[in-house]
Amino acid sequence: MAWKFDNERSIYLQLVEQIQNRIITGAYPPGSKLASVRDLAAEAEVNPNTMQKALTELEHMGLVHAVRTIGRFVTEDMDMITKMKYQSAAAIVEEFKKKMEALGFGQSEIVELVAQQSQSSKEAGES
Numbered sequence: 001m002a003w004k005f006d007n008e009r010s011i012y013l014q015l016v017e018q019i020q021n022r023i024i025t026g027a028y029p030p031g032s033k034l035a036s037v038r039d040l041a042a043e044a045e046v047n048p049n050t051m052q053k054a055l056t057e058l059e060h061m062g063l064v065h066a067v068r069t070i071g072r073f074v075t076e077d078m079d080m081i082t083k084m085k086y087q088s089a090a091a092i093v094e095e096f097k098k099k100m101e102a103l104g105f106g107q108s109e110i111v112e113l114v115a116q117q118s119q120s121s122k123e124a125g126e127s
Helices: 011-024 037-044 048-061 078-102 107-126
Strands: 064-067 071-074
Touching: 011 048, 011 078, 037 048, 048 064, 078 107
Parallel strands: none
Antiparallel strands: 064 071
16 A cells, blocks of 8 residues: 655654554554554655654554554554544545535535435446
8 A cells, every 4th residue: 555645734644644544444454563663664755753753643542552672553442443434434524525515515415416426336336
């Protein structure tokens, strides 16, 4: 999974979000050991200090914990992971809703369009 960054926001915050996303989608499974700070930083092509800052933030959030001399591990707290997954989904829905409203759609029209698109996608998959 490639690391993608934009110049509009702090790299460290984008790292936090991307690692969080990898945890909630299962790319980094619960209880799994993360690569070292240096390896993750090299993979993401960022400064190790920036990656360290992101991982420390994830520790404060409870998504990652460190075991001295062994490394960092993803939480096994599935309730926390599920909660964060739903929070991320709610943020995506809210952003989508704002964009649709900016186009002039009302809530009922948005729901109808989503239902239509879902049905179209379902039918295309059956063909």
